[in-house]
Amino acid sequence: MASSSSNSEDMAKEICRQIGSVFTKATHPYPSPLDLLLTELSTVASHKARVFLYGVGREGLMLKALCMRLTHVGLSAHLVFDMTTPPITANDLLIASAGPGGFSTVDAICSVARGNGGRVVVITAQPESGSCVKHANAVAYVAAETMADDEGEEKCRRLLPMGSVYEGALFVLFEMVVYKLGEALGQTPQAVRSRHTNLE
Numbered sequence: 001m002a003s004s005s006s007n008s009e010d011m012a013k014e015i016c017r018q019i020g021s022v023f024t025k026a027t028h029p030y031p032s033p034l035d036l037l038l039t040e041l042s043t044v045a046s047h048k049a050r051v052f053l054y055g056v057g058r059e060g061l062m063l064k065a066l067c068m069r070l071t072h073v074g075l076s077a078h079l080v081f082d083m084t085t086p087p088i089t090a091n092d093l094l095i096a097s098a099g100p101g102g103f104s105t106v107d108a109i110c111s112v113a114r115g116n117g118g119r120v121v122v123i124t125a126q127p128e129s130g131s132c133v134k135h136a137n138a139v140a141y142v143a144a145e146t147m148a149d150d151e152g153e154e155k156c157r158r159l160l161p162m163g164s165v166y167e168g169a170l171f172v173l174f175e176m177v178v179y180k181l182g183e184a185l186g187q188t189p190q191a192v193r194s195r196h197t198n199l200e
Helices: 002-022 033-047 057-072 104-115 164-184 189-194
Strands: 050-054 076-079 093-097 119-124 138-141
Touching: 002 164, 033 050, 033 093, 033 119, 033 138, 033 164, 050 057, 050 104, 057 076, 057 093, 057 164, 093 104, 104 119
Parallel strands: 050 076, 050 093, 093 119, 119 138
Antiparallel strands: none
């Protein structure tokens, strides 16, 4: 039992180390993703506008978690493709993730958002080569490994394979964003908790 516990602790530490190392990498010439997202979301809040979020696969799940927390801090936040998602208009913000740089669905959604006057922030680990950045008003560069980087390493069984470093980094980044945003908006813990669903 002690051996299993020690192994779990070592694995957990290594996972956290790999994710944490993402935030030690320079993002120049792009701004810090934390600062960029905090600025964009604070602007949305000041305009009483709305936030729309979209991503595919596991990175999409991270954006769903962010959407939930943005609602908790008092923003009008919506997931693309939800039945109750309103139309995007001027002053609204779309945050879309394309870790490997491009997905046809993300490209299309970003294009539609821009065409309807929305502002688009693309989060990606491939800002130079990705197709999605051409639709972005701003790019949040998360310098993490994605599936685009680990091809050809099939023989090596990795602790965080197939883009998990990127997805883990998104979770950590979004927690920092929500913490800082709540502080910037003067949201008390009680106010945040009061917006959590009671229909569970």
